[in-house]
Amino acid sequence: WPQxxxxxxxxxxxxxxxxxxxxxxxxxxxxxxxxGNEGNAGPDQPDAACCAPAPPVLQFDPEGNLVNSWGGPxxxxxxxxxxxxxxxxxxxxxxxxxxxxxxSHILKFTRDGRFxxxxxxxxxxxxxxxxxxxxxxxxxxxxxxxxxxxxGDGYGNxxxxxxxxxxxxxxxxxxxxxxxxxxxxxxAFVADAExxxxxxxxxxxxxxxxxxxxxxxxxxxxxxxIFQQDGTFMEEVFLNPRTLSSGAVWEMAFSPDDDxxxxxxxxxxxxxxxVLDRASMDVLxxxxxxxxxxxxxxxx
Numbered sequence: 001w002p003q004x005x006x007x008x009x010x011x012x013x014x015x016x017x018x019x020x021x022x023x024x025x026x027x028x029x030x031x032x033x034x035x036g037n038e039g040n041a042g043p044d045q046p047d048a049a050c051c052a053p054a055p056p057v058l059q060f061d062p063e064g065n066l067v068n069s070w071g072g073p074x075x076x077x078x079x080x081x082x083x084x085x086x087x088x089x090x091x092x093x094x095x096x097x098x099x100x101x102x103x104s105h106i107l108k109f110t111r112d113g114r115f116x117x118x119x120x121x122x123x124x125x126x127x128x129x130x131x132x133x134x135x136x137x138x139x140x141x142x143x144x145x146x147x148x149x150x151x152g153d154g155y156g157n158x159x160x161x162x163x164x165x166x167x168x169x170x171x172x173x174x175x176x177x178x179x180x181x182x183x184x185x186x187x188a189f190v191a192d193a194e195x196x197x198x199x200x201x202x203x204x205x206x207x208x209x210x211x212x213x214x215x216x217x218x219x220x221x222x223x224x225x226i227f228q229q230d231g232t233f234m235e236e237v238f239l240n241p242r243t244l245s246s247g248a249v250w251e252m253a254f255s256p257d258d259d260x261x262x263x264x265x266x267x268x269x270x271x272x273x274x275v276l277d278r279a280s281m282d283v284l285x286x287x288x289x290x291x292x293x294x295x296x297x298x299x300x
Contacts, residue, residue: 056079150206223241
């Protein structure tokens with residue numbers, strides 16, 4: 001999965017995936033030679049007979065057949081220097097982040113690739129208290145109605161930002177434990193030290209739930225912090241807490257039942273997925289292992 005692509009297309013680093021209301025699967029990848037903070041280059045080989053990078057955004061049906069493709073620079077918006085994160089909102093619009101230099105904005109498109117809105121001024125540096133731009137956003141997620149967008153902001157900034165999904169207005173933001181975010185360099189993560197009072201980062205996801213919470217991936221701190229959706233801190237949980245390098249908590253998703261009983265946490269460095277009971281935050285089991293074979297992970 002997916003089925004073979006046309007036109008000698010191949011995929012670069014798969015850096016975001018979302019599913020619409022009709023079970024179409026959208027993915028974004030790094031198909032050109034841009035390089036993000038993970039250090040992954042795309043497959044652009046201009047001196048080779050084969051192959052060509054596929055367009056940045058690909059849409060597949062549930063069986064993995066390609067049904068549409070689009071993306072890249074265009075009029076009226078700034079395409080990211082390094083693609084990072086894709087999510088489909090409840091209205092089936094597609095939102096895209098970016099973690100390259102100068103990627104201080106997010107983009108909103110229709111499912112067929114028509115540009116709708118850019119939120120944030122492009123080309124800006126880190127400022128975790130800005131109300132006009134982001135800094136290297138990892139992913140955008142949505143509340144149940146799709147009225148508010150929760151932004152993992154990001155590699156440059158160290159915060160969660162909530163914006164109006166219809167107008168792009170910045171509504172509120174917060175740092176670790178609900179603190180006012182601070183851009184001070186915290187230095188390298190140290191295992192067994194006291195938990196940092198700011199996000200170590202990157203803030204790799206901010207996932208709202210049906211019951212009014214939001215779960216935040218603080219990747220290199222190996223932790224999930226849980227908040228009310230107004231930014232009130234509730235609790236934190238650590239996974240593989242002695243993990244160094246790029247950290248353990250890369251991404252998460254909830255089970256589709258109304259109570260969202262289970263959380264699936266992608267652990268990129270340890271190359272596994274943790275399955276948690278959301279009520280207790282206990283790890284029930286893990287699956288996956290590192291490798292290049294089918295069913296194995298490299299940077300999940």
